[in-house]
Structures are given as structure tokens and as C-alpha cells.
Amino acid sequence: MTETPQPPPVPEEVRSHRAPPGPVQRAGTKASVGTLLIAALAIGGLIASWRPLGGGGTDDRERPFIRAGQAGETVSARVFDAKVVDVRGAGKVRLRGAALDTGGVWILVRTRITATDEETSVGYAALRDARDRVFLASTRVEQEMIGGRSFQPSIPVEGVFVFEVPRDAATNLTLVLARQSIDQRMDAVAEIELSTYDSPTIDKWAATAEPVTIDEPQVVP
């Protein structure tokens, strides 16, 4: 009788040489999971409560491109050029027959606007005073130079921007003009420093009984 050779026995597969975790190791694993959980919650809490300081610098990074000048100079706001021609003050302005008074003083800034390359409009007009207070063009009067009026390239138009400001602000003002009405970030903005006036001059403007009529814009040579 011959013996048939048997194949060598297959060694038992060994999955791990480690002993199964004991009670101490199981406690350690649970502690690690707990630590991770607490860390995740802490990081989440920090993110949720994070408030950027000083605007996070975004306002500064996205600030408009200021083109500055003086009254009488032509200042570019990229899509239009602006030149302050004249500044007047008044206690009252006349609009369609009605005389409108003010708690401060009316400031009328006659400005020449010339679109540069394409039809455009002026969406934003404001005065900024020496204390950095910003006064938007008055909505009590019809502002014919703002919003709806379109300016054609190379055709200068002169008209008046009308503002109400406190008397103490009127001595030192800067006209700010831009194409966009609400958001001027990362766009060109013209800032034109007006002449300074002393307080007696402002008081004289405010006390003038005769209302100043707001002229309609006109094309100029």
C-alpha cells in the first residue's frame, strides 16, 4: 500500500498579533474619541463666533479708486469727467414755485459733466465735510444731474447738484461723484475739494430771504 502525499497544512491565518483590547485600552479609545469631539466642537464654536475685526480689511481692500482735485480742475471718474464751476449757498431754494427751507443751509454745486467713451450717468453725489460726515444729494428737490439723465461722450453738460448740510459742515466740503448709486467699491470716484468759506458767509447764505431757483442742466460748448 502506497501512501499518497498529503499537501502541507495551511497555516491558520493570523489577523493580528495584538491581544484583544483590555478594559484600560477600551477606556483610552473612548477618551480619544471624546477629545476629538471636544476639539471639533471648540473649533466649530470659534468659527461660529468669529467676527472679523476692523471689517476684516475687506472694506479697505475693496475701496474705490479715488481721483482727487480742486474746484475748477477737471477730475476723472473713469466714465465721466467732472469740473466744479461754481458753488452757492442759500436758506431757501425754489422748485416749481414752492420755496423750500432747511434746518441747515442749501449748497448748490454747479458742475460740468462730460462722459468719456460711452453714454453714462452720475448715480452718486454727496458732500463730505471736515469731520468725514457724508451728506447725500437732497431728495427734497428733483436732482436733474443724478440718476435718470444720461450724458453722451464728449458733450459737456452743466447743472447743479443740490445738498442740505448743517451750517457747521458747510465751511469745508468735498464733492464726491461716482457712476454707481449704491456700491462704489473698486470703481473710480471723483473727489473735488470745494473752496472753504467762513462761518459769517454761511450764516449770510442761510439768512437770505429770497429763494434760489435751481436751473435746469444745459449743454455747454
Next chain:
Amino acid sequence: MEVAEKPEVPPAVVNEVNRGEPWNVTVVRARLLSELGDLRLEKEGDRWFAIVADIEVTAPESRNDVSDIFSVSGVEGLLGDKPQHILKPQHIVAVRDASRVQYLNPNMPERIGFVWEQSGNAPIPTNVTITIYKKTYRASSLTDHMEWLDHEPRAQLEVPVEDKRSP
């Protein structure tokens, strides 16, 4: 678990300035009127309910959110939009010339009428509770831009309603 209570809103006084940002507010009076300049009631038999207040913008720029200054309670049947948590006035007019107010300029106090139409079927109010709101200038956690946010009550007062309707 302990329930958090709503913080109590500090009191304000009629005809005394309530200072804060972005407005200083002085509530002057509350009135019922049958006519109000060139304003027209939507429905015959209705009446106007108006709060008159002196507003001074304390923020450094002109503001167009005058309709956020107040909320009123205790007056039934007021008409108007309620897009958020307060019933905004239907009309905001300058007392000086009855012109519609869109913007108020910084440090230029103005006497303003905040006007709602009240249904003629609603009871005649004798008192109104007015809540004055505030905002805080801070960086938005959404956009990172500095904005006036956190529209919250800052003061509350009870004002008698004068019935000035024409007979």
C-alpha cells in the same frame, strides 16, 4: 433646562430725547387724523394714525432706513406692509413741508410724521406702545463689510393718542 427670558426693554419718555445709534429719537405725540395734506386714504371711513417724532441721525452718513426706527403695538387695524418683524409706516413725511422723507442727513434734526392708515372698523386707540429700535455698526459675518446690523429694541414708551379728527 432653564428658559432664557427676553431682556426687558428700557423705558423712554415722551418729549425727551432717547439717544443712541444710528438715531436720536424724541417722540413728541401720537394722533388720529381724518385728513393729512395730500395723502389719500385707501378706503373711505378709515382714518390716519400718526406718530410725530424728532429724529437726528447720529451715524456719519445720510440714512434711508427711517422706517426702521419704530414699531407700534396696541393699535388695531393698521394697514401696511410687514415684510419683517415690524409694521413699517405707510408714509414718512417731514412736518416742515409735508414732503416725503427718503433720507435724513447726519446731525440735521427733523420733525417727522410716521403715518399709517387705520381701518374704520378698528377700535379707537387711546394709548399706543412705541418701541424705538437701534442698530450696531459692525463687520458682517456674511460679507465681512462694515454694515449697520442687529436691528433691536432699545427703548419703549406708552403714549396717549390724541383724537384730532374733524367732526
